[in-house]
Amino acid sequence: MVHSRPFGPVTTRADDLWGAAPDLRPSKGTGNRFYLEFPDVYDRFAANTGQTVAAVHEMFGFAGKVLLDVGSGTGRSTFELAKHARFVVGLEPWDPMRAFAVERLRSLRLRNVAFVRGAVEHMPFAPHSADLIVSFAGFPFWFVDAGERGRRLGEQFLADCDRIVRPGGSVVAVGGAPGWEMGEPTPVLQSGPGEAKRVHERINGRVHAYMTALGFAHRDVFVEGDYGSVREAVETYGFIYGRRTIDYLLTNNQLSVRWKLRIHDRPVHSQ
Numbered sequence: 001m002v003h004s005r006p007f008g009p010v011t012t013r014a015d016d017l018w019g020a021a022p023d024l025r026p027s028k029g030t031g032n033r034f035y036l037e038f039p040d041v042y043d044r045f046a047a048n049t050g051q052t053v054a055a056v057h058e059m060f061g062f063a064g065k066v067l068l069d070v071g072s073g074t075g076r077s078t079f080e081l082a083k084h085a086r087f088v089v090g091l092e093p094w095d096p097m098r099a100f101a102v103e104r105l106r107s108l109r110l111r112n113v114a115f116v117r118g119a120v121e122h123m124p125f126a127p128h129s130a131d132l133i134v135s136f137a138g139f140p141f142w143f144v145d146a147g148e149r150g151r152r153l154g155e156q157f158l159a160d161c162d163r164i165v166r167p168g169g170s171v172v173a174v175g176g177a178p179g180w181e182m183g184e185p186t187p188v189l190q191s192g193p194g195e196a197k198r199v200h201e202r203i204n205g206r207v208h209a210y211m212t213a214l215g216f217a218h219r220d221v222f223v224e225g226d227y228g229s230v231r232e233a234v235e236t237y238g239f240i241y242g243r244r245t246i247d248y249l250l251t252n253n254q255l256s257v258r259w260k261l262r263i264h265d266r267p268v269h270s271q
């Protein structure tokens with residue numbers, strides 16, 4: 001079913017949004033219905049992206065570099081990267097997320113950003129065309145719970161990175177640290193019944209194990225997502241994580257959420 005929203009066409013079926021080139025479609029299960037139908041809410045939710053990208057820039061130095069941002073979503077990470085890098089390409093499979101990013105790119109009139117339709121399973125980039133491949137709240141979340149197939153997809157992704165990234169470059173993937181699945185209230189939210197507990201329990205621990213097995217090192221940083229008002233926090237962070245997070249925000253009159261993030265990196269083995 002396809003219907004209209006102010007930000008473009010929306011569908012409840014991921015398959016409708018891929019269309020042509022079915023051989024290049026992302027793995028089943030990576031078309032999360034939330035991203036497909038509410039890209040605007042996701043964009044408002046991702047309030048800590050500026051601080052997160054700044055922390056990674058401090059570690060890896062983006063100045064003068066060409067970056068590939070995989071799982072670029074509504075472009076939050078891509079536009080922040082573009083403040084530091086020479087050029088950034090955002091790779092995103094799903095049309096509503098990418099359409100949102102392209103629309104914003106038009107209004108920002110940036111000349112050092114492009115968005116490409118694609119998925120990490122099939123990266124359409126030439127050998128040695130990037131200095132770094134980065135992913136914010138993207139790789140490897142789609143693959144971690146997919147067993148042997150997920151492990152193979154991770155290895156294939158790294159082989160592609162080794163082909164695409166120039167010698168001396170790295171692959172950098174950023175997500176929450178174990179126990180911080182929903183930011184600072186995670187222990188409270190996971191300690192009782194409720195939807196947030198069931199959905200988000202401990203995935204970051206599994207991500208850590210998956211990344212370590214693939215040869216990634218890691219460092220942790222703290223960042224804060226500031227929503228500016230309790231209402232904005234409830235409408236975005238609360239919308240995503242459910243009733244108990246809304247209770248938490250209202251009880252604590254909370255305008256911002258603190259996060260411990262894990263920055264995973266692996267130097268490429270260039271070919």
Ligand SMILES: C[S@@+](CC[C@H](N)C(=O)[O-])C[C@H]1O[C@@H](n2cnc3c(N)ncnc32)[C@H](O)[C@@H]1O
Nearest residue numbers: 026030046071072073076077097119120136137
């Ligand atoms: C949590 S969002 C992160 C967006 C952005 N990086 C940010 O920091 O705001 C993850 C994005 O990964 C995309 N995605 C899902 N499966 C993917 C795949 N197989 N390859 C690349 N991106 C994928 C989703 O559509 C979604 O837009």
